[in-house]
Amino acid sequence: MTKNLPSIVSSSIVLFGIWLSLTLTFDLQEIILGVVVSVLTAVAVKGALTGNLLRLLSPEKFLAAVGYVMFFLVQMVKANIDIFFRIFRPVIPIRPGIVRANITLKSERARAIVANSITLTPGTITIDIIDDEIFIHWVFLPSGDVHSETQAMVDSFAGRLEKIFE
């Protein structure tokens, strides 16, 4: 119980935020009910919904998290511009292939974030993670050594997340 306390607190806060944006009222009765329901739900799932977010309160980790979100948003817009101009060509330029790369992150949550981020960034989707290897499908394989290029792309996400999760 005490070990899970930070996770339960952060889950409660996130759930309460969801409650507030859904009800959109600052009526005292609604808020009290929201707090009760959020805390009960967070305790019931032992905080597994968010994990421990309280460690983001340290300034450098918070900055790293904001930096990651910014980096991710830029990559996502780039991915869409890339796919947009690819689709409207008369002949779609593709050179597909599935490439493996190593992933050193230990936390399951961090791995899920890396896999999801790679799926939403230019020209790559994650297909599978087996043990410490992540398999990535390229719509257009990079020229040169595909394995080192893929590893560099994975590390650009994993390295940023390491600062937050370690």
Place this chain on the structure above:
Amino acid sequence: MSFMNILAHVVTGLGALVLFASGLGVFRMPDVFNKMHAGTKATTLGSVLFLFGLGLFEPSWLPKLFLIILFIVLTNPVSSHALARAAHNEPSEKPDNLIIDDLEESKGGDQ
């Protein structure tokens, strides 16, 4: 017509354009994995832009729309992983245009 209203029209239109490109991509791409590229990336940004544009029309909807955006960004890639894995496990769906396929090799090693 206020500035906010014009901006809302532009953002919503942009979202619709990206969603159209996504649909066209699913139609035009030759095999299952490349269809997934169009179907995942473009639908995510398309939906985000469209919902955000709606929020600009009605600023009081923004908190709820933000929740929907969050859920779409979190869940869209997960469904794409599930589909891609299933497609790779199904031999009849496997495209023959892959230049390199490390996953097949490592599966062959396991069995």
